[in-house]
Amino acid sequence: xxxxxxxxxxxxxxxxxxxxxxxxxxxxxxxxxxxxxxxxxxxxxxxxxxxxxxxxxxxxxxxxxxxxxxxxxxxxxxxxxxxxxxxxxxxxxxxxxxxxxxxxxxxxxxxxxxxxxxxxxxxxxxxxxxxxxxxxxxxxxxxxxxxxxxxxxxxxxxxxxxxxxxxxxxxxxxxxxxxxxxxxxxxxxxxxxxxxxxxxxxxxxxxxxxxxxxxxxxxx
Numbered sequence: 184x185x186x187x188x189x190x191x192x193x194x195x196x197x198x199x200x201x202x203x204x205x206x207x208x209x210x211x212x213x214x215x216x217x218x219x220x221x222x223x224x225x226x227x228x229x230x231x232x233x234x235x236x237x238x239x240x241x242x243x244x245x246x247x248x249x250x251x252x253x254x255x256x257x258x259x260x261x262x263x264x265x266x267x268x269x270x271x272x273x274x275x276x277x278x279x280x281x282x283x284x285x286x287x288x289x290x291x292x293x294x295x296x297x298x299x300x301x302x303x304x305x306x307x308x309x310x311x312x313x314x315x316x317x318x319x320x321x322x323x324x325x326x327x328x329x330x331x332x333x334x335x336x337x338x339x340x341x342x343x344x345x346x347x348x349x350x351x352x353x354x355x356x357x358x359x360x361x362x363x364x365x366x367x368x369x370x371x372x373x374x375x376x377x378x379x380x381x382x383x384x385x386x387x388x389x390x391x392x393x394x395x396x397x398x399x400x401x402x403x
Contacts, residue, residue, distance in 0.1 A: 196254055196255050196257065197251055197254055197255050199235065200231060200234060200235070200251070200255065201234070204227065204230065204231060204234070204255065205255060207223075207227050207230070208227060208252065208255045208256050208260070210223070211223045211224055211227065211256070211260060211262070212256065212259065212260060217261070217262075217263075220260075220261065220262050221262050221263050224252065224260070224262045224264075227252065228245075228248050228249065228252060231248050231251065231252070232244070232245075232248055245265070245266075246266045249264050249265065249266045250266070250269050252264075253268055253269055254269075254274070258271050289347065289348060290344055290347075290348065292327060292328060292330075292331045292332070293324055293327050293328070293344070293348070294327055296323075297320065297323060297324055297327060297348070298348065300316070300319075300320050300323070301320060301345065301348050301349050301353060303316070304316045304317055304320060304349070304353055305349050305350070305352045305353065314356070317345075317353055317355055318355075318359060320345060320353070321338075321341055321342065321345060321355055321359065321361055322361055322362065324341050324344065324345060325338070325341050325361050325362070325364075325367060326367050328341065329364060329367050329368060335364045336364065338359070338360065338361045341355075341361065342354075342355040342357075342359075
């Protein structure tokens, strides 16, 4: 007895539809009458849609199914499709490269956002708005620093890094006090609710009404 394993069969073009759909499509190719081929194709499209209900959330759901039918038939199916038949070359073309912007940051642990904030502060005229922005930048720099390095960092080191990143333009007030390291780390720590104590005792197998009944019976 010889066994017919999938490993010995011809590879499926779109495995997500299964081998039965592939057999149906292969059978459509053998139908000589064009009207019958079109009817059979419509039936197969309905079955394909039922097998993949998640595609219903995709725009142009029907168009996607007809494109898949063309692919399963290896673009060798003479039918009247309601949509333009896709070209074989469209499946072999490589996607366009996604342009990623590369920015050189002197101190990468602060991130691109801190650099943009510093550039904004540098462009401001001296005044209260600029001083407030410098305070906010210093706080976020310390927060970003402690995200990557849990050890303590002095405010003077943060101020020195801000001065370096701004090209010496931003100089923080030496009397400025940033939040303590432990306070920042406490805010960054995930808030996990404490476990409830007790309540782990064994529940009675009797209901409240049953307990009342036995208590009244014993008191008599």
